[in-house]
Amino acid sequence: MPKARIINLGNNTLAIDSKELYLPNLSIFFNNLQDRLEEFLFSKLLLLNPSNLEVDISKLKDNIHEEKNNFNFTNYKLNNLDSNKLLLLKRLEDKESRFSKEFIKGYNNNKPIYNINRFNLYLKEREEFIKLLGVAIYLLTGCPIRGTEIIQIKYINTLLYGTRNLFIDNNSSYFRVETNYSKSNNIIGIDKSIVRFLSPKLSSILKVYLVYIIPFYNFINIKIKDNKEIIPYLLEYNNKLVTSTQISNLLGLETLKYLGIKLTINSYRHLFKYYIRNILNINLNLSNLEEESEEEDRIEDITFNHTTKQSFINYAKDNSIFTYRHVGIEQKSFDLVNIIFKELNLLNPSFNINKIYYNNIKDIDTTSIENSNINKDIIDLNLIENYSRKEKRARSNTIRKSPNNNKKIRLAIYSSPKTKDKYKGNKVKKNKYIINSSSSSINLDTSIYRSNNSSKESIESIESLESNKSLESNKS
Numbered sequence: 001m002p003k004a005r006i007i008n009l010g011n012n013t014l015a016i017d018s019k020e021l022y023l024p025n026l027s028i029f030f031n032n033l034q035d036r037l038e039e040f041l042f043s044k045l046l047l048l049n050p051s052n053l054e055v056d057i058s059k060l061k062d063n064i065h066e067e068k069n070n071f072n073f074t075n076y077k078l079n080n081l082d083s084n085k086l087l088l089l090k091r092l093e094d095k096e097s098r099f100s101k102e103f104i105k106g107y108n109n110n111k112p113i114y115n116i117n118r119f120n121l122y123l124k125e126r127e128e129f130i131k132l133l134g135v136a137i138y139l140l141t142g143c144p145i146r147g148t149e150i151i152q153i154k155y156i157n158t159l160l161y162g163t164r165n166l167f168i169d170n171n172s173s174y175f176r177v178e179t180n181y182s183k184s185n186n187i188i189g190i191d192k193s194i195v196r197f198l199s200p201k202l203s204s205i206l207k208v209y210l211v212y213i214i215p216f217y218n219f220i221n222i223k224i225k226d227n228k229e230i231i232p233y234l235l236e237y238n239n240k241l242v243t244s245t246q247i248s249n250l251l252g253l254e255t256l257k258y259l260g261i262k263l264t265i266n267s268y269r270h271l272f273k274y275y276i277r278n279i280l281n282i283n284l285n286l287s288n289l290e291e292e293s294e295e296e297d298r299i300e301d302i303t304f305n306h307t308t309k310q311s312f313i314n315y316a317k318d319n320s321i322f323t324y325r326h327v328g329i330e331q332k333s334f335d336l337v338n339i340i341f342k343e344l345n346l347l348n349p350s351f352n353i354n355k356i357y358y359n360n361i362k363d364i365d366t367t368s369i370e371n372s373n374i375n376k377d378i379i380d381l382n383l384i385e386n387y388s389r390k391e392k393r394a395r396s397n398t399i400r401k402s403p404n405n406n407k408k409i410r411l412a413i414y415s416s417p418k419t420k421d422k423y424k425g426n427k428v429k430k431n432k433y434i435i436n437s438s439s440s441s442i443n444l445d446t447s448i449y450r451s452n453n454s455s456k457e458s459i460e461s462i463e464s465l466e467s468n469k470s471l472e473s474n475k476s
Helices: 024-046 084-093 098-103 116-139 200-224 244-258 265-279 299-303 308-314 329-343 366-371 389-393
Strands: 006-010 013-016 019-022 104-108 111-114 166-168 175-181 192-197 380-383 397-401 408-412 433-436 459-461
Touching (some): 084 098, 084 200, 098 104, 098 116, 116 200, 116 244, 116 265, 192 299, 265 299
Antiparallel strands (some): 006 013, 104 111, 175 192, 397 408
């Protein structure tokens, strides 16, 4: 039998792999991590203060059953976020704002001259934020998510990658992450679905990020970086997924700095399982149904993606194995994380409302955005609803007619995180996009929204995917 990795030394102290950890430091570490994410979000990405937000984050709702393409809670009509999502783009358009002066050097014939170095710095800072967010999601979901599951979190529905697994829980306002694991597949032929909940404050941080930052990030990718690849994964930068190794390495640096010991994803998983069972002594019986079952699993074991028997053998050892039921997993998962969040002082969802992260804020009336020039020249990035399998696998191309010399420029537009060099011919498995752009003013993109205004330049989309017959053109 494997040797126990966790030893209770008493006086709120545990030893993991012969390294001591003072348990009250966990709460301090977790809250410090949330505060640093908040500061990072407002001071380096949003460039605003919490008091400047016009959206009541706590009242946002979601439709978890909606599978429509390009849908998430930011598109939910009940939230009425269409104008708020354009906040950073509106500030970019305001020539007198400090925000605009940082990102735009000047204008040539009313055409903006972008400060590429500033945009590159912004992308670098967002990359750091995303990696730290990955560590926070791992630590602040009650029971840690496996590293391979974290990087697969999707915040929006797409045709190519399927439906999202990140939702707002309308009862608690927490974000919920739904993942599957297939250890039971070989036995019963069914993957088990696991629901986890992010801490209240981390949920608030993520809501602000998805509402305000994602539209601006998409604008940078499309307009500034000329990148036509947009993928729906939360932990992504430069169209590359954060790896579980990167999260584990950063977790080691964070825990070494703030807890005094270096913990990886694996060692922290062992530690927190022991903490739940032996320190908090959480014992949630799922149900008294299915009396004929000989053995069922505890809720904390299910959320750790293994059986109770496996847990006692490999993680937190005990002399007995209890029988627990599967009914009510979702509610019991919520009960479990609330006990953990309460014990670790993580139930406060609010930002530090009086904190000043960014100075010289010019007031912006987001309600007037619809009447501004922001909608007159907007990039239109629409996923065309191609439902046939053959069409999904076909390569999407567009032809742009230049108004100057009538030359045709072929644009290959991708939605996959893989590089273009690897694809040739019509074997590429891609989603098809239509992009409308113009040569003047600021072209602004939200998180894949449709513009009601047509552009001066026409773009014809190649619709003939099944044969080499005549091209059918669609003018946006």
